[in-house]
Amino acid sequence: MAISTPAASAAAVEVSGVGRVFQAKGGSVTALHNIDLRIEPGELFGLLGPNGAGKSTLIKILSTLLLPSSGSASIFGLDVVRDTARVRRIMNLVAGGDFSGYGLLTAREQLAMFAQFYGMPYAEGMRRVDAQIEAFGITDIRDRKISALSTGQRQKLNFARSFLNEPWMLFLDEPTIGLDVSAARDVRERVRAFQAEQPGRTVLLTTHYMAEADEMCDRIAIVDHGRILAQGTPTELKRMVQKETLFIVGVDELPAAVSLGTLRELPGVISVVVRDADGADGNGVGSPVTRLAIALREDAALGGVISALAAAGAHLREISKSEPTLEEVFVQLVGRGISESDSEQAL
Amino acid sequence: MESCSPVQIDLTSRTSRAFGPLRGDAADAARSLIASARLAWAIEGNWAEPFFLLVYLIIRPLAFLGLFLAVLSIGGTLNPASIGFVVVGQAVFQIVGAAMQGPTHALLDDRERYRTIRYIFATPSSLLPVSIGRALVKALIAAISAVIVIGVGALIGMPMRAGGPDLPLLLVVMTLGLTSIVGLGIALGAVCVQLRNDAWGYPQAVAGSVFLLCGAIFPLDTLPRALQLIGAALPMTWWIEGVRRALLGTASPGLLGELSTPLLLLVLTVGTVLITLAAPRLFTIGIDRAREKGYLDRSTAS
Structure with missing residues (x-):
């Protein structure tokens, strides 16, 4: 089939002047200010910032859940506003800490349902479902109802779902929040393995955890109040303060x-x-x-x-x-620690 | 940095459909509809407690039927014809209420309770077949109540059509009626997904209003003129009338009864076609607006 877009040479993510304003009772709230961002195919890119920084808003826009108020964004050359249906075929997302799932279904039933939503023929869908259950080491819970699963098991199931359509672009919004150390490590290893399986698979990760960002990300953007304050490799960012x-x-x-x-x-x-x-x-x-x-x-x-x-x-x-830590980089750029920022948000 | 080196991705392979014409959309929609219907069966059919099943399917509709028959009795108008009128109206309305609430409850459940709407919305599948699948199963389960109500009606003196129900007519009016009511339900769902927690009650409020206007328990003629016009514009009015003719073999009293059955079918067909054409468009507009405003992923708790 002829390629109808220049996507083969496009950035995995291209964000140009994206802004987002929410209307609230007390007036409007600007969640994103003219964000520019480019992520190359194969990168694991991190967005680091406190609650309310605009990380999740950007991920929602890129994953077609939300429309930008201004600017444009594309995934592998496909516009997230105009080419929504095509974007959804090549991407997936996982959010942390929301305990999603249909408690009455078994783990395998829920994955099978999503395989159908991804448009897979039944047999192919079940093959992928069983492969992901195996890959995440959750064969013991495959026939257990989701209501009976632990937080870690649910999140592994959520990741298994996100890998079903073998996405080129994977959005991870605080994916390890609320997970114990072991479950978080398993998830990180699986994400790395998923990227290694196919060159070009790209991951955009938002996280609070500095160590996670430092360990996993090829490049990081530090975000606060809807603006990207700095971006680069972890080493480059550290060099900024030392x-x-x-x-x-x-x-x-x-x-x-x-x-x-x-x-x-x-x-x-x-x-x-x-x-x-x-x-x-x-x-x-x-x-x-x-x-x-x-x-x-x-x-x-x-x-x-x-x-x-x-x-x-x-x-x-x-x-x-x-070397300075990312926490020190964050403090220097934002003017406060990430935990202080979250406390301010909570107040 | 290895990951930043230029990578040429073969866009023509596994996900070539992402870049070519979106073929197979109908097949994808059918898959999504069946998958969501299975989910709805698991949710709605979760009758671990037989008592609740008994209440939901049998006692509640029969209690309403008993109430209406008591009103007729007090008014001195309880007779086989009025029993038939009320029984069929009450039975069909079980399905109307369920199908009308189905899409809204599916969308709100997925947003508020199961927290899955973001993951479903981000799939290539439209929310439309997902909502329809959920509504159809609700309607199917409500149909069990309807059959029970009609069975009880037959036992207490409802006059059935000589020679048994007119099954071809019943099949046609049920198909048209169900299609139109699911259409109205998905349009209502697209409105309610933009609202906060109180959106749960809107479909019930609408269904309750419709119940009074569509000739389910009062003949249309007994309503004020303005309400008669509204009632005549509702497909449920023609649907219930068609079911009455198929089961009882007689038309309702008043203006509606003066119409021939072919004309009734024509009106119901035209209404269904209009709703079927308009509802998906309204649904799309509503969901697009919710996406624009950020309501899709916004739970009431947030």
């Missing part, structure tokens, strides 16, 4: 042949300070370690420092790179 690279280098002891001043004069070195000196196991037991905090203009400068220490006879015990 211009230099900080390494912690542990040696037995600083040899007399090399001083901190000598190290500071090496190319690419910004500063060197003794951070601490203690026992090897951190409890003062064993041979002592002297840790140097070395700030560099770039990673490559570390080689010169290590060479200088080795030439002076220092025994290298440990090297670690110290």
